[in-house]
Amino acid sequence: MQTSRFRLDNGVDVTLVHQPDARQAAALWRVDAGSLHEPDAWPGLAHLLEHMLFRGSRSYPDAERLMSWVPAQGGRLNASTRLAQTAYFLEVPADQLQPGLLRLTDMLVAPLLNAGELAAEVEVIDAEYHLLQRDAEKRREAALLHSMSHDGRLARFRIGSRESFGARTDMLHQALNDFHQLHYHAGRRHLFLQGPQPLETLDTLARQSAQGLPSMMQTLPFTLQPSMNLDQALQQARETTLTFSFLIPTAACGALRQLQTLLHDESVGGLMAAFRQRNLVTAIAVQVDRLDATTHWLRLTLTLRDNSVSTAQVEGLFSRWLHAVGALSHAQCAAVRAFARQTFAQLPPLEALRERAFGLPPPDKHAWEILLAALTPHNLTRLWASPDVAGQRCESQGFRLILAPFAQPGAADVTESEFTPFLTPAPPVLPTLPPRVVPLAWQPRQQAASLQLRPAPATPFSDEEGWRMLSRLRMLSADTARLGGKLTVQREQGIWQLNLCGNPLLMQAMLASLTQRLQALDSNAAAQGRLALAQDRALERQGSAIRRLLAQLPRELHAAIAKPTQQHWQAQLTGGNAGLHQALSRLLSEFIYPIKAESVAHGLIPSGQHYSLAAHEEENALLLFLPLEARECVPMQALILRYQPRFFHQMRVERSLGYVAQCQWHRCADLQGVLVALQSPNHSPDKLFAEVQRFFAQQAQAEQRPEAHWLAQQLPAAWRGTTSIKPQN
Structure with missing residues (x-):
């Protein structure tokens, strides 16, 4: 690059x-x-x-x-x-x-x-x-x-x-x-x-x-006089967070990617490992905004387990970790920067440009000392946000808030906590291969090898099981990344998937390790999985009506498709050679779930149903999803590509029906088809559905194609998600 x-x-x-x-x-x-x-x-x-x-x-x-x-x-x-x-x-x-x-x-x-x-x-x-x-x-x-x-x-x-x-x-x-x-x-x-x-x-x-831009104008420099020294508590629905806020010099922004890398590191000896071991913090978000040419505003938001967590203990651990980070050698800092650059280089182009533009660019070694000098207690402002906060009503930026002074309890004793940030993981060791093999689909290609594991179509696998698996593999995932590979457990289009890539030795070693970790009893990981699920659902409820309907859609589809059979998974290797394929197929014989031959979701198209979610007064929303058979997808996908800009222009620009107006091709829960989403403060879901029907009928008349008429006729058979309005208290 x-x-x-x-x-x-x-x-x-x-x-x-x-x-x-x-x-x-x-x-x-x-x-x-x-x-x-x-x-x-x-x-x-x-x-x-x-x-x-x-x-x-x-x-x-x-x-x-x-x-x-x-x-x-x-x-x-x-x-x-x-x-x-x-x-x-x-x-x-x-x-x-x-x-x-x-x-x-x-x-x-x-x-x-x-x-x-x-x-x-x-x-x-x-x-x-x-x-x-x-x-x-x-x-x-x-x-x-x-x-x-x-x-x-x-x-x-x-x-x-x-x-x-x-x-x-x-x-x-x-x-x-x-x-x-x-x-x-x-x-x-x-x-x-x-x-x-x-x-x-x-x-x-x-x-x-x-070359055609208006010439530079002479304007007065824009300056602010920000000062953050008032710790506060904010009433916040559902989740509890603690935000550390700092005003930093603009010259320090070149080190924020390095700081984020260290904060998000899940390895033993890191901050997140200490937080998870004590069941205190589940996530850390890093955000930054420019205030003027010389000052940026940095926020580190920690999501706490619940409102009973000691903020003094959390801050004590953070301060002790920050001291350890400040003591890293030049060689260790160089290793962190190299890893941060490597992960940055993997970002898609648009995400990479947004990070460059808004303060989290690739790390600059000259900015590290400047940033550390700004991350001091006297430059720190705290915001504790929790459902239990009681205080005075006020308004800021148009938001009606309930705020109170925040008096943190006395410092907690965290002297037993020793941090070794960014500890080098042990090199991979080739595991002993079991004698039995299992079906492993293989696509030989000239690219780095990648293994995907996922539940077979129609196999029930809950979000709770997915979060528990992710919790058990976090540290192994961090070690894999440090060794030059990648191990992820994530939910994509409603399906939990495990992906592993790297060199052949690393892939074999990590597959054997992850199988051992999934088979071992780990009460802490199980508790973290349940907590992650609860926080995921709480975060989901805070989203807009359309986002909540989209999140619910795969669960509705799964409920209609899933069969109460024994849990089994399927595996696919892309790239690699015959030796790697043979080794992985043997290692997978000991995977926590039985591996069976790859199957597809043919014949699993469920009949459309209507589901509804409670929403507040301004959240009228309609979500339509029409899953299609494989033979119908190619012509329909081309049709929807033509419809997409027309739908937005008519619904959002010409008719101003609402803030969200989307018509697109969508994949969800092993199905693919047409997705329509509308959200409006003024029109009911029934009214929105009538508008959608009118649009597709108009397009069918204009297109004069069989697939356009067929699609217009099939809309009533689509899966329909709507909001059920409840009055504000």
């Missing part, structure tokens, strides 16, 4: 990344202006501009605009308005990067900003604002910003709503144009490109895109 960074004559910063093995390419334009730059009279203006830019540009209006074009290429796109930055990004097949970048750049340089479309987009943002009221992460962010009492700009409303934008569309339209002209010039732009193209090709694309 090669990288090039430079600044063009007009002030545009450019970062180019050549990723030879990538099939996709990504582009990201970052503008160093966000919600903090809005005029006081127009809270939410930066967010509204982000939405309006997607409605078309001078050279690419209507069906040619970015929002319609990218899905038609099988790509994805989005944008993010943050405190002091806004980013617009896309990922497309590599050969489509140039036309995608042209549309993305034109959208930012020459937006239509049609005044007649403002009212519809304001309604969409108002719906988003009401949905975000229950978002735990946004509420914690608002509570922490509330403590930055020295600068009121940090706590003011910034999402936007019908009320904040008012009824004077002409004034709002002028404010949008002024904000765009003031902040979206070359001097505040940074272009990121990543793909398999040579650096010379990416360089040409970047220069062509940047």
Whole structure:
């Protein structure tokens, strides 16, 4: 992977990344202006501009605009308005990067900003604002910003709503144009490109895109006076978290990837191993935002087992671990950086660009000491969030919060805790091979070997069993990664899967080790699995209506398909040679579940059913999933690819039915088919279903193809998930 960074004559910063093995390419334009730059009279203006830019540009209006074009290429796109930055990004097949970048750049340089479309987009943002009221992460962010009492700009409303934008569309339209002209010039732009193209090709694309940007404007530097020194407690539904918040110099951001690598390391001697051994913390999230040119805001959010966990013990362990991390030798730090770079290089292009743009780039050895100097107790602000907090009502960033002072109990005794961060694992040893073999499907290919294990179709395997398996294999997964391989246990499209890859010796050693660990009794891992399941379901309940319906869909499908038979799994090896295939097939004879010949889900298409989830007043949602037989998939997938941008444009843009409007091809629980998702603050699920039927009938009439008419007729037979509205207390 090669990288090039430079600044063009007009002030545009450019970062180019050549990723030879990538099939996709990504582009990201970052503008160093966000919600903090809005005029006081127009809270939410930066967010509204982000939405309006997607409605078309001078050279690419209507069906040619970015929002319609990218899905038609099988790509994805989005944008993010943050405190002091806004980013617009896309990922497309590599050969489509140039036309995608042209549309993305034109959208930012020459937006239509049609005044007649403002009212519809304001309604969409108002719906988003009401949905975000229950978002735990946004509420914690608002509570922490509330403590930055020295600068009121940090706590003011910034999402936007019908009320904040008012009824004077002409004034709002002028404010949008002024904000765009003031902040979206070359001097505040940074272009990121990543793909398999040579650096010379990416360089040409970047220069062509940047040449038409408005010239750099002379503006006063934007500065803040943030100060975080008020520990608080926040009432938070369902889960308990402890957030450590730091203000760090911008120069320290180059070490955040290194810090994240150490925090997420599950090996013996690391922080997470100590937390899990004591059953205190189940996850750590690292987030960072730019505040101004010299200051970034770092949050480390620890998800606690429950509200009975001693925060003093958690902080004591964290402080002791941080001291051990600070004592790492130069060679150990170099090993951490090398591993962090290696894992960063494995990110898909779009995720990699987002990390580069928002503060978690590949590690820079010169930033480590700067970061450690900022992670001190006097620079630390704590936020404890729990269901049991009782306090005063207040408002921050438009969120209605219940806050109270947080007085942490006295320091806990953690002197028995010794940390050896990033301990080198023992090298793999070739295991003894059992005599018996089991069926192992094999696809010989010229690529690194990869083994996939998963329950056979229609075999019941619960989420509780999946989380328990993951808990037992966390440390082994960390060791595997450090030894150059990869071991994952994860749920994909509703199916739990175990994946192992690496060199032949490592794969054999790790397969033997994971079988031993799964067979051994481990009461702590079992408890962690139950806790992980409970927290997963709690997090699911906090999500939007559509996300909750999507999460429930595979469980509904499994319940209709699964047969009460003995648990058995199937295995597949991709790549490798005959010797590895033979060795793995023998080692799998001792796997915790019987391995049987690979089977497919033919004949397992379940009849459509209706399920419903309780939701709050603003969460009207409809989810349709029509699973199809294999012979029907190719023509239907092509049809849905054409429908996808049309559906979004009609439902989201023309009719403004709601914030979510998706029509796409979807895989779930060993089935694939058509997925439709709508979420609306104003229309009932029945009304949304009628709108969907009308759309598909219109398309069938326009297409005049048998498959289009067939699909329109089959909609009533689809699986249907809806919300059941309950009034707010």
